[in-house]
Amino acid sequence: MLVPSLFGENLFDDWFDFPALKGADQTDRKLYGRRARMLMKTDVHEKEDSYELDIDLPGFKKDELAVELNNGYLTVSAAKGLDEEKKDQDGKLIRQERYSGSMQRSFYVGTHVKEEDVKAKFEQGVLKLSIPKKTEAKLPEKKTILIEE
Structure with missing residues (x-):
């Protein structure tokens, strides 16, 4: 059915x-x-000096993906269109189950991470991202001295 x-x-x-x-x-x-x-099902691993993300994107090609960094948010986008050139010459299409559309997912990584610091690799339907751990420069703590009576 x-x-x-x-x-x-x-x-x-x-x-x-x-x-x-x-x-x-x-x-x-x-x-x-x-x-x-x-x-986008994602595994996040914490390493000593970085965070490693494995994002499942089955059926997508490298040129259908985009990774952007904006205001501390790392956004992964994927868009897939159907190939309109392929037609079934033998009969009429009854049901089509190919995905066509776009999806995206964002991760807050902090404003201290720069584009050149993020490494990306796409193989066998898995996008692997490496985001370095960087600590933001801390402001000096204000220390007060207790005054005795």
Whole structure:
């Protein structure tokens, strides 16, 4: 049976939300909500001198990704369009399940991080980012001396 999907949600999601029907596919929904399949799932590792991010972006190519740093926020964007040139010559398309659209996710990294400090590598559908740990220059503490009576 073909179940229609509107705005990334199946029409019958609420009807099939019975405990007996819940399986391994429901795990992501508990964590991320209904739009789990459209999120950039990310692992963040803390190293001695940096933070390492592994962001899953299956099906995307390197030229469909953008990483920007603005006002202390590191934003990862991905946009995918459908290839309109490919047509099915043998018949009519009944259902198309290819993703077309864009997504983005932002991480606050602080205003002390500069573009040239961030390293990015994309391989096998995983974007790997390395963000150095830098401490912001602390303002000198104001020390007061207690005056006795």
